[in-house]
Amino acid sequence: MKSPIRIGPRLVWPRFPDFPPHFYKAERMRIDMRSKRYFYDWTAFTPEGLPHAEAYWREGTALLASLLPERFAKDPGKYKGINLGTFTGAYQKAWIRRGYKMYGVELQDVIDDLKAYGCEGQRDNVYDLSTIAAAQFDFGVLDRVFCQKEFYAKLEARAKKGRNARTSHFENIRRVLKNDGALIGVLYEWYTPAIVAELAGLGGMTLWPMNMDRLAFCVDLSMPATDIPDPMREDFESRCFVDARAGGLPARLFLPTNEIVAECGGGRTASFAPPLRTPKAGLKRTLPAES
Numbered sequence: 001m002k003s004p005i006r007i008g009p010r011l012v013w014p015r016f017p018d019f020p021p022h023f024y025k026a027e028r029m030r031i032d033m034r035s036k037r038y039f040y041d042w043t044a045f046t047p048e049g050l051p052h053a054e055a056y057w058r059e060g061t062a063l064l065a066s067l068l069p070e071r072f073a074k075d076p077g078k079y080k081g082i083n084l085g086t087f088t089g090a091y092q093k094a095w096i097r098r099g100y101k102m103y104g105v106e107l108q109d110v111i112d113d114l115k116a117y118g119c120e121g122q123r124d125n126v127y128d129l130s131t132i133a134a135a136q137f138d139f140g141v142l143d144r145v146f147c148q149k150e151f152y153a154k155l156e157a158r159a160k161k162g163r164n165a166r167t168s169h170f171e172n173i174r175r176v177l178k179n180d181g182a183l184i185g186v187l188y189e190w191y192t193p194a195i196v197a198e199l200a201g202l203g204g205m206t207l208w209p210m211n212m213d214r215l216a217f218c219v220d221l222s223m224p225a226t227d228i229p230d231p232m233r234e235d236f237e238s239r240c241f242v243d244a245r246a247g248g249l250p251a252r253l254f255l256p257t258n259e260i261v262a263e264c265g266g267g268r269t270a271s272f273a274p275p276l277r278t279p280k281a282g283l284k285r286t287l288p289a290e291s
């Protein structure tokens with residue numbers, strides 16, 4: 001028996017506040033303004049600015065925590081989470097302040113800064129995690145790490161170099177989580193049917209549409225894998241369809257596969273939504289290569 005897919009209400013990620021310049025360290029501003037790292041880097045802030053930035057990270061973390069299955073809310077001290085792509089720990093610390101034990105992994109060489117902020121963790125790739133034993137964590141948080149447009153370009157570059165493209169994005173993440181655990185997160189707007197199908201295979205899945213066309217998700221690993229309905233047959237009244245815009249016009253978005261579905265000559269057409277949202281001349285309306 002499979003779990004039915006669940007769709008939650010639209011969520012709105014808090015807007016990064018317009019802080020005055022003296023909240024930022026001048027030397028960090030020069031480096032980080034373009035990369036926007038200050039959105040999630042405590043080292044960019046002055047002692048006066050940091051508490052304000054922390055209030056913002058607390059808000060984002062409250063939204064993320066609301067994605068967890070209810071059982072995790074009662075006694076946070078019982079649970080240990082892994083923050084996947086933690087950078088210098090802005091959000092990891094906010095989770096700790098909510099009462100959870102947290103461990104972070106981050107691809108970049110910033111672990112000294114993570115530790116200086118009072119957080120535990122290691123430099124690692126979320127695809128690897130080979131030095132972490134299985135079933136260590138009650139939940140994982142994968143917040144804004146996967147599915148920017150460039151995400152697929154990297155996979156394609158890898159394939160062109162003759163290296164195998166990835167067949168599983170979540171295999172090692174799943175390995176370090178307990179069987180009664182959960183994986184939550186936010187995918188960027190270029191998420192594909194294949195990524196969601198992979199998540200659905202791990203357990204009972206809930207999806208939430210989010211502003212900026214992002215997708216929030218929770219997979220409850222204690223539940224059977226989730227059945228994803230067929231966008232070509234699903235009732236247009238189903239919660240899997242949400243209002244969206246394509247090329248500036250109203251459209252029906254099939255949330256689980258990120259496809260705009262339209263009626264056409266008695267049948268339906270489905271087109272991958274991201275290229276339609278910001279139409280540009282010559283852009284192919286195809287799914288990014290993933291295998």
Ligand SMILES: C[S@@+](CC[C@H](N)C(=O)[O-])C[C@H]1O[C@@H](n2cnc3c(N)ncnc32)[C@H](O)[C@@H]1O
Nearest residue numbers: 040085086087091106107124125126143144145
């Ligand atoms: C936009 S930030 C998201 C903020 C973050 N989730 C937090 O807790 O503050 C994404 C982070 O994920 C990291 N990242 C991206 N791909 C990764 C990978 N394959 N393994 C580990 N970290 C990764 C990036 O270096 C970056 O620090």
